Amino acid sequence: MSKVTLHYSVLASGSSGNAIYIKTEKTRLLVDAGLSGKKLEQLFAEIGENPGGLNAILITHEHSDHIKGLGVMARRYAVPVYANAKTWFELDRLCGKIDVEQKFHFERGQTLTLGDIDIESYGISHDAVEPMAFCFFHGGKKLSIATDLGYVSEKIKGTLRDSQVLIFEANHDVEMLRMSRYPWNIKRRILSDVGHLSNEASGEALADIITDATQKVYLAHLSQDNNLRDLARMTVEQILREEDVPVNQQVTLHDTYPDRPTKLVAV
Template structure:
């Protein structure tokens, strides 16, 4: 049985990632409309009605916009920690009690042959957390929406086969851009988002012998570009001895186009 995933959508306008292992099929976040989510699933040859559940990272709208709609429509279980459930109250409509499940931070839940591990990140949400998927020695890490990558996080995410890793902004583009200063300060702060360079520095410390693929995710629409993110990350990684194209491959993600459904 193989672990597969697709970054359905990633960016400041909406986020959703699909992960499957055999008949275990999970959506991480549902930050687009129900109609958009259905269309994204169709593009990778899957249907939301077959999901085992939805894992929530945090309550910001670009991660939960379509959550209530799709969960009710397809009667899907939702997993989130208690603080996130409280923060989502009033944002996703009524969810039947039989569809509400608690997934505490820093715990592991097992679904068939798939182990899903949660870990905390540093972001201005109630209790934001992301996920590591473990299956038969394979390891897939999802980490975005964090102002920095702590040593604790690095320990949890180290030596994965594949990463979906935040590369949110270019610092100069952000500083020179149109955002008001309070927004710039939030993004640059410890509870904001990591820059291309900071993401690459963290990557260089967690990449292991198994690591083959890194997907650059949650790029800012206004303060980053795919080519710039890829170039900045590649330069930083290569300056620290990681050979791009031989040791590790870098991949783009998109706000509207899913990545191919790929084996980890």
């Protein structure tokens, strides 16, 4: 009897492009396709996987760092694509032709089963038409993704609790952002409730989300201009320690990268 496992790799994460790969023995999913088709193929090769085996692509929202390679990947590999109706309206305009047979609706608040993976979608606060994120369930394990959100509501915290793996946003250091050369309107957007989570906000939210089930937290969607991996990790770790979360004992923090994948590992 084969062991029940849920494997995953954060193929890339950051303002330059986002993609996460999730697989079981029967099912292979890609969450977002925010890099060129060529780069996505390279990232798959780096973890020893073939995008030709994908069963579906799930889209969180229509910003270019989440859909840049969607049209190419959908057409090249004839992969079904799942997004909500409002996001599809934008994708039709931004991604070129995707055959109607490949287009599926998956609305916020719904649960979808693809192969042997159950997927729960939930709404997030971001400046897109109807942004959402996902929790994945397989064999008693739960992996949750939460990036591109300006704040974390109590409802979202409840949705994310009891995840063995969390892929969670730590986008910027507030002082680095304030001192940056970004125009004020961009700074205001990032700092707003429909922008991105700071390192501090990430740590504070994680302190409320992490439970005895949690094993790994991947800090994701870091700004290349307004954050540093070491700074994000140290800031989140300090807050978690202050809140008596057993970092490096029960829970370990992990980096993600804009241009290379994390190891393909099992929950």
